[in-house]
Amino acid sequence: MATVTEAPPLAPAPGTKPPRRRGRWTPYLLLLPGLLWLLVFFALPVIYQASTSVQTGSLEEGYEVTWHFATYWDALSEYWPQFVRSVLYAASATVLCLLLGYPLAYLIAFRAGRWRNLIMILVIAPFFTSFLIRTLAWKTILADGGPVVGALDALHVLDVTAWLGWTAGDRVLATPLAVVCGLTYNFLPFMILPLYTSLERIDPRLHEAANDLYARPSTTFRKVTFPLSMPGVVSGTLLTFIPATGDYINADLLGSTDTRMVGNVIQSQFLRILDYPTAAALSFILMAAILFMVTFYIRRSGTEDLV
Amino acid sequence: MEQYEPDRLSAAQVAAMRRSFRNGRAALTRRSLLRASAGGALAVGGGGALSGCGIPAAGKTQGGVSAEDHSKEEKTVNFSNWTEYMDVDDSGRRHPTLEAFTKRTGIKVEYTEDINDNTEFFGKIKPQLAAGQDTGRDIIVLTDWLAARLIRLGWAQKLDPANLPNAFANLSPQFRSPDWDPGRAYSYPWQGIAAVIAYNKKALDGVEVKTLSDLLDNPKLKGRVGLLTEMRDTMGLTLLDMDKDPEKFTADDYDAALARLQKAVDKGQIRRFTGNDYTADISKGDFAACVAWAGDVVQLKADNPDIDFLIPDSGYMMSSDNLLIPNKARHKTNAERLIDYYFEPQAAARLAAYINFVCPVDGVKDDLAKIDEDAANNPLILPDRAMQAKSRAFRSLSSEEETVFEEKFAKLTGA
Numbered sequence: 154m155a156t157v158t159e160a161p162p163l164a165p166a167p168g169t170k171p172p173r174r175r176g177r178w179t180p181y182l183l184l185l186p187g188l189l190w191l192l193v194f195f196a197l198p199v200i201y202q203a204s205t206s207v208q209t210g211s212l213e214e215g216y217e218v219t220w221h222f223a224t225y226w227d228a229l230s231e232y233w234p235q236f237v238r239s240v241l242y243a244a245s246a247t248v249l250c251l252l253l254g255y256p257l258a259y260l261i262a263f264r265a266g267r268w269r270n271l272i273m274i275l276v277i278a279p280f281f282t283s284f285l286i287r288t289l290a291w292k293t294i295l296a297d298g299g300p301v302v303g304a305l306d307a308l309h310v311l312d313v314t315a316w317l318g319w320t321a322g323d324r325v326l327a328t329p330l331a332v333v334c335g336l337t338y339n340f341l342p343f344m345i346l347p348l349y350t351s352l353e354r355i356d357p358r359l360h361e362a363a364n365d366l367y368a369r370p371s372t373t374f375r376k377v378t379f380p381l382s383m384p385g386v387v388s389g390t391l392l393t394f395i396p397a398t399g400d401y402i403n404a405d406l407l408g409s410t411d412t413r414m415v416g417n418v419i420q421s422q423f424l425r426i427l428d429y430p431t432a433a434a435l436s437f438i439l440m441a442a443i444l445f446m447v448t449f450y451i452r453r454s455g456t457e458d459l460v
Numbered sequence: 461m462e463q464y465e466p467d468r469l470s471a472a473q474v475a476a477m478r479r480s481f482r483n484g485r486a487a488l489t490r491r492s493l494l495r496a497s498a499g500g501a502l503a504v505g506g507g508g509a510l511s512g513c514g515i516p517a518a519g520k521t522q523g524g525v526s527a528e529d530h531s532k533e534e535k536t537v538n539f540s541n542w543t544e545y546m547d548v549d550d551s552g553r554r555h556p557t558l559e560a561f562t563k564r565t566g567i568k569v570e571y572t573e574d575i576n577d578n579t580e581f582f583g584k585i586k587p588q589l590a591a592g593q594d595t596g597r598d599i600i601v602l603t604d605w606l607a608a609r610l611i612r613l614g615w616a617q618k619l620d621p622a623n624l625p626n627a628f629a630n631l632s633p634q635f636r637s638p639d640w641d642p643g644r645a646y647s648y649p650w651q652g653i654a655a656v657i658a659y660n661k662k663a664l665d666g667v668e669v670k671t672l673s674d675l676l677d678n679p680k681l682k683g684r685v686g687l688l689t690e691m692r693d694t695m696g697l698t699l700l701d702m703d704k705d706p707e708k709f710t711a712d713d714y715d716a717a718l719a720r721l722q723k724a725v726d727k728g729q730i731r732r733f734t735g736n737d738y739t740a741d742i743s744k745g746d747f748a749a750c751v752a753w754a755g756d757v758v759q760l761k762a763d764n765p766d767i768d769f770l771i772p773d774s775g776y777m778m779s780s781d782n783l784l785i786p787n788k789a790r791h792k793t794n795a796e797r798l799i800d801y802y803f804e805p806q807a808a809a810r811l812a813a814y815i816n817f818v819c820p821v822d823g824v825k826d827d828l829a830k831i832d833e834d835a836a837n838n839p840l841i842l843p844d845r846a847m848q849a850k851s852r853a854f855r856s857l858s859s860e861e862e863t864v865f866e867e868k869f870a871k872l873t874g875a
Contacts, residue, residue: 212859213859289737292744296745297746298745321683322683324683327683327732406737408732408874409731409732410730410732410733410874413873413875418870421870421873424577425579425870426866426870427863
């Protein structure tokens with residue numbers, strides 16, 4: 154970026170001694186809490202889950218590691234529709250978040266003036282209540298015969314969405330559309346905040362320069378603003394897509410039997426069926442799938458050095 | 461448009477939201493996993509670490525393991541219960557029935573509301589019980605299928621009948637001898653939970669419902685029927701509707717009942733399978749009719765006159781939450797005295813007046829009428845003989861059956 158230049162490393166002034174040995178371990182000591190955190194809350198659970206996924210047994214008999222990798226294949230062949238659905242819903246929600254979030258972030262960064270802080274607070278305000286309460290609120294908003302559904306019905310929007318298979322009959326709740334709406338709403342701030350941060354860093358003089366060079370506003374956006382906001386777009390989409398894929402609350406509260414996502418499967422395998430190996434295998438497949446998609450996405454968007 | 465009523469949330473809805481709030485995101489805690497991994501897998505290193513952390517087999521000591529009983533020296537008892545499952549006074553901080561018990565016996569009750577979900581709580585106490593350690597609790601309250609599992613695993617202590625005269629005399633007949641604990645050797649019911657059919661008169665709009673079949677088949681109710689994710693309640697009512705006995709059904713009967721529900725799901729008749737959050741759907745009218753728990757219906761009916769319930773002729777499902785003394789509890793005698801106390805009609809009446817579930821104690825009517833006349837005459841709180849005769853329990857399942865049945869049912873609900 155044009156405005157950011159790295160400060161050159163300070164050359165040791167002639168005549169001074171090199172830094173004393175005592176300080177050599179300081180960086181490692183400073184890293185220690187973070188490393189411990191990663192070890193205890195990430196590495197160990199991952200190892201434990203990996204172990205669980207190749208165990209066989211039952212609660213009474215106990216579980217033993219038998220390297221039973223077939224669990225993975227069984228889980229995948231049984232639950233691939235839920236995997237596909239999760240990716241599809243999460244991708245739709247991410248695209249919707251981008252379409253809704255970009256203009257708003259742009260507005261806050263360049264046009265909001267003294268309203269900037271107020272709008273930022275409004276964006277974050279929903280976080281003051283719990284995720285669950287926010288999702289439950291959508292049940293009231295989209296209630297059968299409520300104003301929203303009534304208006305959509307009167308405008309014949311519901312006929313179109315029902316034809317597309319997004320809604321069923323004259324209701325929105327308990328359909329795929331409701332789940333995607335819930336996901337979009339719940340993860341929108343995760344899109345707006347990184348977009349805002351990267352847009353806000355763009356020097357307005359670049360816009361002026363583009364203007365001086367006879368670029369139309371649309372060209373300025375295409376050639377200057379959007380490319381410079383790519384880090385925000387990438388981190389925003391990742392922050393939205395990854396948690397949305399694993400989410401199960403929205404599908405549980407706003408969906409129906411045909412909108413279950415992989416998170417719901419994992420939850421019921423862990424807590425109701427008590428099939429820990431299958432649940433762990435599903436978690437691993439989900440993790441691997443997300444890792445693969447994210448790597449591919451970052452490669453394609455050419456922003457490895459920006460994220 | 462006329463169905464939309466953005467009114468404030470009823471007490472039952474708030475309670476349900478609070479419950480689902482705790483069950484929802486808290487349910488997938490990593491606590492149990494962490495503890496196990498911290499204990500088992502500190503030796504990090506490829507496959508060695510992976511095979512290092514199996515889950516040990518559950519101990520099998522039939523009859524339970526008692527610790528030394530410290531009831532005499534330590535006048536205290538640790539009671540773990542579900543949230544909002546005990547009477548409170550107007551300030552909302554004190555529990556009158558517990559205080560009356562302490563006053564009479566001198567035994568202090570350490571009352572904790574730390575059970576939000578059967579499966580989650582099982583995960584919490586499993587490591588200690590499996591390792592033969594004290595859980596720090598003298599009384600726990602578990603729904604019958606989990607109580608059955610604890611007894612099966614040998615993790616609950618046998619009760620001493622000499623300390624339970626009231627419980628023996630006053631226990632209501634329908635709770636006397638569940639097949640998982642014949643003669644109540646290990647457990648006594650805290651409250652009964654009846655699964656019945658609830659409906660919203662306004663949303664039904666003249667459609668008549670009498671049985672579960674009406675909910676599953678009537679095309680006028682398409683997409684406006686709710687069922688519970690609690691396998692035993694939903695499947696039990698379906699079995700009853702098909703003239704099968706949930707106390708004796710076979711695997712084939714189960715599959716037939718499942719196929720019947722699957723047909724309704726495929727038709728789009730079922731809007732969704734819910735936990736406690738169905739209360740919002742039925743009171744808003746998004747559900748015209750659903751399978752519901754009686755305790756909630758009592759609340760919902762009080763808040764919304766359109767809500768009512770029906771008991772199918774074929775019967776209804778009754779389950780219970782049960783008081784158990786886990787292995788190695790330090791104050792067994794004190795715990796038994798507390799259990800017995802709640803089978804005295806006066807204490808049971810005060811509790812029933814507050815929490816509105818099915819009271820498992822006989823001879824409560826007069827005492828309850830003194831506190832709350834309506835509650836005393838409500839068959840959902842004090843079932844009369846005719847109502848008791850229609851109550852059925854789900855038979856206990858072996859652990860293999862449990863896994864298979866739960867898995868099939870989970871597929872039905874979409875996951």
